[in-house]
Amino acid sequence: MKLSSVQVDAMQELGNIGAAHAATTLSQMLSSPVEMSVPKIRVVDIAQLADNIGDESAALVVFELQGEIPHGGYIIFYISRKSAVRLTNTMLGLTDPDRPLNEMDESALLEIGNIMASAFLDATAELLGFIMLPSPPSLTIDMAHAAMQSLIAQMQEEIDEVMLFSTELMCEEHKIDSDLIMMPETSMLKTFVERLENLMKPS
Amino acid sequence: MIGIGEYYVGSVPMMAIGLGSCIGLTIYDKTRHIGAMVHIMLPESSGRTDRPGKYADTAVLLLINKLSDMGCQKASLVVKMAGGACMFEYFGNNLNIGERNAEKVRAILADNHLQIASEEIGGKSGRTVAFYPDDGGKVTVRSADGVAHEI
Numbered sequence: 045m046k047l048s049s050v051q052v053d054a055m056q057e058l059g060n061i062g063a064a065h066a067a068t069t070l071s072q073m074l075s076s077p078v079e080m081s082v083p084k085i086r087v088v089d090i091a092q093l094a095d096n097i098g099d100e101s102a103a104l105v106v107f108e109l110q111g112e113i114p115h116g117g118y119i120i121f122y123i124s125r126k127s128a129v130r131l132t133n134t135m136l137g138l139t140d141p142d143r144p145l146n147e148m149d150e151s152a153l154l155e156i157g158n159i160m161a162s163a164f165l166d167a168t169a170e171l172l173g174f175i176m177l178p179s180p181p182s183l184t185i186d187m188a189h190a191a192m193q194s195l196i197a198q199m200q201e202e203i204d205e206v207m208l209f210s211t212e213l214m215c216e217e218h219k220i221d222s223d224l225i226m227m228p229e230t231s232m233l234k235t236f237v238e239r240l241e242n243l244m245k246p247s
Numbered sequence: 248m249i250g251i252g253e254y255y256v257g258s259v260p261m262m263a264i265g266l267g268s269c270i271g272l273t274i275y276d277k278t279r280h281i282g283a284m285v286h287i288m289l290p291e292s293s294g295r296t297d298r299p300g301k302y303a304d305t306a307v308l309l310l311i312n313k314l315s316d317m318g319c320q321k322a323s324l325v326v327k328m329a330g331g332a333c334m335f336e337y338f339g340n341n342l343n344i345g346e347r348n349a350e351k352v353r354a355i356l357a358d359n360h361l362q363i364a365s366e367e368i369g370g371k372s373g374r375t376v377a378f379y380p381d382d383g384g385k386v387t388v389r390s391a392d393g394v395a396h397e398i
Contacts (some may be wrong), residue, residue: 089250090251090301091250091251091253094248099373099391101392182335184335185391186334186372186373186391187265187267187374189264189267190265190267191267191335192265193251193265193266193269194267194332194334194335194344194345195335197267197268197289198335202289204298
């Protein structure tokens with residue numbers, strides 16, 4: 045599915061609103077300011093996925109988009125392993141930046157992902173006027189490319205190109221860098237675009 | 248570097264990074280010192296022909312045909328594969344694509360009277376696979392926090 049420039053603008057705005065809510069919750073949890081980038085929309089041929097997402101070790105908290113559209117795609121909280129340690133250190137009051145991630149970190153990452161995905165979806169669903177719910181989260185701390193590839197392989201509609209909506213969330217004080225990525229199924233993307241176009245129509 | 252659904256035939260080192268449920272399949276000709284590698288994503292092509300490397304059923308035949316076009320004999324082929332992990336148990340409609348990919352590869356290889364010399368399939372972790380036709384067809388596998396080891 046190709047998006048027109050107007051549709052891209054609208055989707056960026058949608059991502060902006062969602063990510064802003066997610067950034068606010070992250071900022072509250074860290075008690076420090078969190079900055080966010082302009083949402084990026086990338087259409088990536090699966091053969092070139094590795095140019096966008098490498099095999100570096102990262103933590104990914106993954107949710108399936110559910111609700112009115114039962115399998116709408118995925119929303120992913122992506123954070124490099126180093127940033128993940130700094131994030132949970134900040135939350136848990138620890139200091140060693142080189143320690144391995146343990147069960148406590150995993151619970152913390154799941155919780156952060158949950159809160160951020162919920163904030164993102166609440167904000168976007170409210171704007172669009174339909175219900176989107178995150179599935180229970182699934183966490184993997186592994187090669188980022190391998191995780192994204194596994195999700196793409198099990199999407200409902202078989203695809204050769206994947207559309208990634210990503211916003212970078214950064215906390216300078218604690219040197220934390222993360223991304224919130226939405227990877228919608230084509231059916232979900234169509235719904236987004238239709239709803240956004242309705243919103244933009246003069247009444 | 249071989250992306251999802253891509254393949255390469257030759258004698259230079261080849262690599263498929265970050266395999267989750269995908270499979271990296273390598274076939275090496277030990278007499279001619281060339282080889283082929285493909286990065287498979289799904290088990291069945293269901294009739295699609297535009298990306299033969301993407302599907303297990305078409306990818307295996309693709310490599311066999313490419314090598315046989317170059318004059319390789321089946322008796323001198325060494326087949327190895329890695330990948331097919333299950334990283335997210337919770338999601339997915341028709342489960343464990345990784346295992347189904349591996350089964351399909353095995354079945355098509357068996358149909359063509361080829362045996363697998365070694366493999367590293369399944370588990371929950373991603374893998375990066377490198378193939379060195381110029382170094383005796385060596386195949387190495389590395390996981391996220393591990394060092395590369397030969398299979």
